[in-house]
């Protein structure tokens with residue numbers, strides 16, 4: 001059954017190639033000024049962060065980018081060499097495509113001299129995938145407004161801050177005409193670290209399956225549970241990671257804290273999770289841009305607190321953009337799984353904060369800007385089917401709806417299986433009076449304040 005498995009694609013590591021020019025609308029001068037302002041703002045934030053971290057400003061270094069890509073390609077080729085050619089394609093082709101992508105990344109002019117050499121290239125690839133997909137969609141659906149806002153009016157960059165956050169803002173708030181507004185989207189290093197560490201951790205949880213002769217992971221909660229019983233070190237490592245993150249916070253998100261080397265299949269799965277999380281986060285922020293530009297008053301469930309409406313709207317957009325990018329490459333269940341992963345692990349963080357601060361995992365926060373992760377995750381299959389109808393005029397079959405629901409339920413089952421194994425460790429910390437890390441205190445439920 002396909003819904004119970006995640007398929008792997010070497011394309012995730014190799015990246016895709018596409019060439020784009022600026023897509024400026026009317027009055028390019030005004031937009032160019034806005035772009036200049038966004039870049040200046042980004043550079044200032046980067047320098048402020050370096051000063052806060054008390055480290056010298058690190059300039060973007062193309063040699064470091066090229067070396068990291070070479071190492072990544074080497075690992076991919078080693079793994080691919082162990083698989084039949086029918087599955088991964090020819091090694092020569094893999095190498096050629098990866099080299100083309102690397103050359104293209106090296107040609108990119110970063111928005112400031114201080115982009116992060118390790119994480120900015122991955123962001124460029126994801127951004128290009130979005131741009132490529134938006135153009136392809138426009139060609140096949142010329143009469144439907146693009147789900148992606150004009151990327152020529154958006155500057156995307158990285159910040160050295162270790163806070164796990166991605167944010168977007170308008171760079172020229174004095175510009176009344178939304179068609180000339182420029183947005184700045186900033187990814188903190190803390191976000192990339194969180195995504196990387198949790199992708200590695202989650203990739204290990206799923207047992208290897210070889211259904212139909214293709215490598216993949218079994219996502220059936222029952223078999224995951226059996227697998228966790230047979231390999232107690234997986235839950236133990238996850239518990240160490242979660243307890244460390246809950247009590248030490250963002251400073252714990254250090255690659256040295258990660259568990260040792262992973263086998264090629266797990267590594268590739270972790271890469272694909274990592275990319276999915278970044279893609280969803282970018283899609284979510286593009287949602288904020290659309291929300292701001294159009295001044296949307298989203299008509300969602302009236303029972304939902306007003307402050308959550310924008311966030312839920314952006315989640316919808318994140319799922320939609322993920323579907324747009326992955327439509328031709330993977331199945332809808334896998335796409336939805338990628339979008340749900342971030343909330344799944346964040347749900348564990350929220351349960352952990354609740355348990356650590358109150359001794360109970362009754363986590364349900366109210367009156368804050370963001371709805372609980374579990375609520376956000378549960379909405380995703382419904383969003384996906386709504387988008388399928390609106391943007392692709394596809395009425396999902398009963399069977400595909402069932403498969404989507406199954407993906408969500410499987411994930412919930414996996415989270416529960418994991419949580420039941422690590423809860424006692426968090427409970428012990430609570431009884432010892434250990435406190436929640438300062439940067440995660442905003443997640444403490446009212447009952448624990």
Ligand SMILES: [Zn+2]
Nearest residue numbers: 284288311314
């Ligand atoms: Zn948001």
